Amino acid sequence: MSQQDKMIEELFHNADELTEKQKKIVAAAIESFAEKGFAATSTSEIAKKAGVAEGTIFRHYKTKKDLLMAIVAPTMAKLIAPFVIKDFNKVLNHDFDHFEDFIKAIIENRIKFLKNNMSLFRIVIQEIPFQPELREQFKEHIAQKIIERLRQIVEHYQAKGQIIEMPPDTIIRVTLSTIFGYIIARYLLAPEEEWDDNTEIERTIQFLMNGLSLEK
Template identity: 40%
Template sequence: MENNNLMDEVAKILQKSNKQTVKQKKIIEVAIATFAEKGYSNTSTSEIAKKAGVAEGTIFKHYGTKENLLLAIMVPFLKEFFPTMADELIGELMDDERSFEDFLRAFLINRITFLSENREIFQVVIKEMIYKEELRNELFPYISKVATERLIKVIEIFKQRGDIKDISNESIIKMLSTVIGGFFVSNLVFLNKHSVSEKEIEEVVLFILNGLGQFH
């Protein structure tokens, strides 16, 4: 993704959608623009309603809460564009010279930068997935499938180079998902940090290498 502001990226593809009514589309357009400009927490439903030229009750009628309004924006976007985002990321980070250690470090730095700049959105989506089983069942298997398909290709490359132990891909993916996913969520959601230090990233890299890396 060329732009780290996720709302700006969402706005680019909104015009392709014909699934909302005219009124709903206007609410979504205004919400995206305002979230991008002011941040999620600094945007109120009353402000969105005023800019969209609708009653605040109309937003509550269609979406219920500000959290649900954000999910109405993010869930379709993630389901349509997550594969492309994943392919772009892998293409950006992989090359013939990069070791598994360098790949891990570059991946963590890249994703921490992206998630930090979209921290409020990430927090809402993760918290809603934790507490809403229906949303969790809709998003998690899909994201997991897309990520797994691409990770297996990356893992096989580093296995062939001798950078990763020859253990099952399933075990490797479980380890990476648990460690990296836990690192992102614990720091940016539960601890509510605005950023993560280079030292913390380096500790995660070394932790994973001690479990997966080949040392000669």
């Protein structure tokens, strides 16, 4: 079973309210949008991948944009968000002794998750900047829940005297921007380069801790 098939199987594990045909359409839409982007994907391609007639899609969705919003956006709310948050909670709910250890765990957790779910990651990166509705879905169902937990974690390490006194939201933005900047370069922009992953991860952590740590 491919990583794509494993991702789809896990994504739909508790989605009993969807019919098998709906699951096939959603899976085909995710795969097609990830491969070619929303603009370059036709509904006929999605139908072919799903093994359904194109008319089956248009029976409920008048346009391709309707398909994106009516299938992918609710999928983010009902399926992707719990899927992402459940995995991320493995790190967020663990009490690390040092902030540096927490940062390393985030990087390793997100890399493992994204390597196994690259199609979802590509859709988020490619479409959210151009689709305000998807951006709102992402903020409502994923970002807000994670950010609040991250604020508590940052304040915890500030109280322990490990990181500088700075608004938690600023520390979160700097930290996540640095981590995902590395991940995007590594797996989307230049995956063909020769990467020394262990060294790059350590350098990323060192860069962050040089700016945030009080223990210098």
